[in-house]
Amino acid sequence: MTNKKENLMDKIVSLAKRRGFVFPSSEIYGGLAGVYDYGYYGVEIANAIKREWWKTMVQLREDIVGLDSSIFMNPKVWEASGHVSGFSDPLTECKSCHIRLRVDHLLEDKGIFADEKMTEEEINKIFSEHKSKIGCPKCGGKNFTDVKSFNLLVKSNLGNFTGDLKKDPVYLRGETCQGIYVNYKNVLDSSRLKIPFGIAQIGKAFRNEITARQFIFRTREFEQMEMQYFVHPDQEMEEYEKLRKDRWQYYLDLGIKEENLKWKKHENLVFYAKEAYDIEYKYPFGFSELEGVHARGDYDLTQHSKFSGEDLSYTDLINNKKYIPHIIESSSGVGRTFFAILCDVYNEEEINGEKRVVMKFPKKLAPIKVAIFPLLKNKPKLVEKAREIYDLLKLDYMCEFDDNGNIGKRYRRQDEIGTPYCVTVDFDSLDDEAVTVRDRDTMKQERVGMGELVKYLEEKLN
Numbered sequence: 447m448t449n450k451k452e453n454l455m456d457k458i459v460s461l462a463k464r465r466g467f468v469f470p471s472s473e474i475y476g477g478l479a480g481v482y483d484y485g486y487y488g489v490e491i492a493n494a495i496k497r498e499w500w501k502t503m504v505q506l507r508e509d510i511v512g513l514d515s516s517i518f519m520n521p522k523v524w525e526a527s528g529h530v531s532g533f534s535d536p537l538t539e540c541k542s543c544h545i546r547l548r549v550d551h552l553l554e555d556k557g558i559f560a561d562e563k564m565t566e567e568e569i570n571k572i573f574s575e576h577k578s579k580i581g582c583p584k585c586g587g588k589n590f591t592d593v594k595s596f597n598l599l600v601k602s603n604l605g606n607f608t609g610d611l612k613k614d615p616v617y618l619r620g621e622t623c624q625g626i627y628v629n630y631k632n633v634l635d636s637s638r639l640k641i642p643f644g645i646a647q648i649g650k651a652f653r654n655e656i657t658a659r660q661f662i663f664r665t666r667e668f669e670q671m672e673m674q675y676f677v678h679p680d681q682e683m684e685e686y687e688k689l690r691k692d693r694w695q696y697y698l699d700l701g702i703k704e705e706n707l708k709w710k711k712h713e714n715l716v717f718y719a720k721e722a723y724d725i726e727y728k729y730p731f732g733f734s735e736l737e738g739v740h741a742r743g744d745y746d747l748t749q750h751s752k753f754s755g756e757d758l759s760y761t762d763l764i765n766n767k768k769y770i771p772h773i774i775e776s777s778s779g780v781g782r783t784f785f786a787i788l789c790d791v792y793n794e795e796e797i798n799g800e801k802r803v804v805m806k807f808p809k810k811l812a813p814i815k816v817a818i819f820p821l822l823k824n825k826p827k828l829v830e831k832a833r834e835i836y837d838l839l840k841l842d843y844m845c846e847f848d849d850n851g852n853i854g855k856r857y858r859r860q861d862e863i864g865t866p867y868c869v870t871v872d873f874d875s876l877d878d879e880a881v882t883v884r885d886r887d888t889m890k891q892e893r894v895g896m897g898e899l900v901k902y903l904e905e906k907l908n
């Protein structure tokens with residue numbers, strides 16, 4: 447890791463807090479590890495990300511419909527999916543500083559690949575063999591406890607009124623796609639969809655992550671955007687290739703720089719998977735998973751058929767043949783997309799010897815689209831005119847009215863949150879009915895008649 451990269455992480459975390467993008471959760475009580483809140487600008491960005499995803503996945507697709515399933519589900523779902531028995535990460539503890547660590551990550555940092563499928567014993571063996579080369583990332587210590595599998599499902603006491611902890615817990619969902627699988631039949635029966643078709647949803651998921659230390663990259667509560675596409679077994683790989691292409695293009699359309707993205711193929715597939723790739727983003731700590739695009743075979747519906755006793759097969763009405771649909775999935779995270787975008791748009795520039803930090807968000811993702819300033823706050827006529835413009839523009843866009851400090855300072859504040867346009871009402875405006883519009887990226891200023899302002903911004907912003 448170079449200093450520059452470490453720097454970028456620090457700068458982004460600090461900007462995110464200072465400018466209301468991301469706050470640590472319940473901070474006045476010392477926070478809660480691995481949990482974050484989106485602030486007043488952050489929520490706008492997160493909503494814009496979700497809007498773009500929904501538009502691509504649902505609005506523009508005749509063959510994909512939306513869903514909003516509950517966080518709590520029948521605990522059998524998690525048995526059928528394999529999460530109760532197998533959704534775990536290998537855990538060790540540093541004997542000196544007692545920090546908990548993920549063994550697969552420690553090994554990976556040394557170029558040793560630990561497979562998801564390995565048993566506790568197997569991974570313990572590899573870890574013992576390489577332990578001497580590995581130091582605790584916190585204190586440098588070299589003494590670790592034996593590796594234990596640590597289940598990531600988060601339990602609740604929902605419906606448990608006796609306080610009997612041995613009773614089956616109701617889990618907080620560990621991924622949103624299980625809600626899709628268990629609703630597959632409801633969607634099919636209540637719609638005119640035919641295979642191939644998809645179901646998409648955005649929602650919270652919870653995982654008891656062992657290490658949650660990379661800002662919003664790995665959190666214990668997070669939001670997923672998942673689409674599961676149901677296909678005939680013979681179509682699986684062809685549809686999978688299409689989905690991979692679409693997902694790559696989606697990130698480019700979102701404005702992410704292509705050089706910061708790459709595909710990573712899963713070398714050791716879980717037994718049911720046909721093929722699996724991740725789209726990785728170049729975060730300040732290196733390329734890491736942003737989204738998974740997987741061909742899952744018939745595993746999910748077969749398991750749920752078995753455990754629920756419901757027939758989840760599909761009947762092709764043309765040839766009257768029955769089969770269990772195969773599934774290809776796109777699974778991404780709001781937080782990881784948010785973080786990737788923050789890294790991607792962060793810019794520092796020097797203007798006349800002064801540093802400006804400018805977040806060059808694509809316009810559709812900028813939390814505030816237009817800022818409106820009266821040149822001076824103690825001139826009622828300017829304030830009144832600027833307020834009039836603000837009241838008009840806010841009907842179409844998230845706008846901000848700012849009359850505090852000199853214009854240069856106000857520009858810098860808007861640059862830091864990535865506002866594409868600033869509109870200033872000055873003394874000339876009172877005579878010529880025109881305002882100054884300043885462009886975030888070029889910093890060029892243009893005089894625009896107030897009568898044309900709405901149309902001008904519409905052309906620029908849409």
Ligand code: ATP
Nearest residue numbers: 655663664665668735736737738777778779781782
């Ligand atoms: P990793 O290997 O990084 O733990 P994963 O392979 O377990 O991730 P998936 O189960 O494939 O992740 O989840 C799909 C997507 O959900 C990920 O690509 C990521 O965007 C998001 N996601 C998963 N876990 C987290 C988390 N703890 N915090 C934030 N986002 C997450």
